[in-house]
Amino acid sequence: MNITRRAFTTGIAAGAALSPLAALIDAQGEQRRLGYCIVGLGRISMGHFMPACKMSQKSKVTALVSGHREKADKMAAEYRVPAKNIYNYQNYDEIAHNQDIDAVYIALPNNMHAEYTIRAARAGKHVLCEKPMATTVKDSQAMIDACKSAGKKLLIAYRCQYEPTNLRAIELIRSGKLGSIQAIESANGFNERAGEWRLNQKMAGGGPLLDVGVYSLNACRYLTGEEPAHIEGYCTVVDKDGRFAQVEENDGWTMRFPSGIVASCNTTYGANMPGFFRVHGSKGMIHMEPAFAYDGLHLKAEIHGEPPIDDRNTEKDPYQFALEGDYFADCVFQNKEPKTNGEEGLRDMQYMSEIYKSCGRSLG
């Protein structure tokens, strides 16, 4: 993959710097690659994470877990995964004995994240798990505990926290150039089709809040660098077309942060809602849109007394997945705690639980 100087530099800024030794190895083209076992062959793994590994110097697909042998065989052929490294959900624990596998990438429906993370940790593998971390706070804590007990790394796939344009927004805020931050607006959502597992409460654990609203929630936290002191929200259904018999269609919520920053957010499964955030400071404003998409991320900033900033990330999908996978490889090789570790995921689960509680629903 074409890692640009800018992305590389930003990676360093994000604390992803290689050790001098690792850098040396990298320069010689002998970088060790983290062997990922892909758990769940769906859109995000086959369409994004696995292609990202192909382009990466630090990550590779070495094993697969799927309930569909035919699909697994096809993917195995494409990624040169030997037949012995193809698993299913019954013999999954046998990955413990496979030295080709350093880590698992969990891309299953939300309610399977906890079980397959915990089994991976017990099998002695590191875990990169898609967001939302799980469907309950309790499961999230159990995932953290299992990885800790096994001495294995756990990274929750908050790819925006590794993406250069989001990092630049954070840098602009931390630099003080925007002055004192007052308020954030953010939204993210899409129009979900009937029949998708995301509309099943048991599998999804909740509605758009867990799947896409979590981007806005997480963004408000990484943009402010603060944890919300209080949250209130609403969960509603507008379209009585059968899709929302189990999960909510819309969430709107407001957060108060300790410094006094307020953040107001929406999410939906009932409309094409472009992911954006807008940060208001006493000396300037950031508008980022798209803010959370796989590519095309676009930051605009107006800062008093400075030329306007217009920064579009021109790298194409699956660029962000490669950054994320490679960052996790660095964490493993350098024994570094991931920035978006289990505790980071757990906090969002707790905040989402509070939003659901504030409107009489519950997580999970």
Place this chain on the structure above:
Amino acid sequence: MNITRRAFTTGIAAGAALSPLAALIDAQGEQRRLGYCIVGLGRISMGHFMPACKMSQKSKVTALVSGHREKADKMAAEYRVPAKNIYNYQNYDEIAHNQDIDAVYIALPNNMHAEYTIRAARAGKHVLCEKPMATTVKDSQAMIDACKSAGKKLLIAYRCQYEPTNLRAIELIRSGKLGSIQAIESANGFNERAGEWRLNQKMAGGGPLLDVGVYSLNACRYLTGEEPAHIEGYCTVVDKDGRFAQVEENDGWTMRFPSGIVASCNTTYGANMPGFFRVHGSKGMIHMEPAFAYDGLHLKAEIHGEPPIDDRNTEKDPYQFALEGDYFADCVFQNKEPKTNGEEGLRDMQYMSEIYKSCGRSLG
């Protein structure tokens, strides 16, 4: 004033159509003009409403009320107001005996709105009162009662409800072209200077929520055509620079509407926060920005299967004030209840009171 065909058409759509008789009179250039007594010579009256009357065919400045005689004399000369029609806050009630005055335009600090509205009604004059209507719910009700008892019209100056681009947004939503509406984001604010009366709790009744947040609140109501079923919000202070010893600096709030629409809004006195709203429907989205400014209002809409809409109102300030003043003239001449009457203002006061209550503050 140059009333464009578009504005005129939209005016009709908004129920501001002239009666056939009034239209005839208008065509002959013999339209009777409503005589306004300007109460309070400040930025909004001298810079916007009074110049608008100059351009209008239906409104004229016939009297002034000011505590500064010199300023009043200067304005009187500019607007050809005879000396006998210049009042102060002591002899204000004498407007009762002045036939040149049909209505008053109240552009005073918020805490004076109620008293000067009630005294005007008792003096037999119609009232166009700036927003926010008052500083308490009780005062708002008293204003309504006084105007009703006197048989006089009361219009609260929600000029966006008479502005063509906002009306087009409403029309797009009501037409069903956006499908089912799910969510709205809106914000509006500015960086207030130390020493302004808006920072005085007694005079202002509250912080940015009353002064500029009310635009977002009111917009969510006219865009949805619904009254919020529930509201939660936060009021905070970020900048400990002395400006916010009395009123809050920021408000963030979320509303749930009966249909299930959620709306999340912010306002501030601590940052230049461009007024905008974004409406998400199952079939399309509206983004309006600026949404509440005196001119330059800009509506963009993306509707599935239709060419994108990009509609910029090129009329210049004080165009909106002329529309508003002339609409009120029509209400008086045609004995028509104003769209943004006292009850409309009262509702916003009640909702703002709920926001303050939800965060331990109170209105007034």
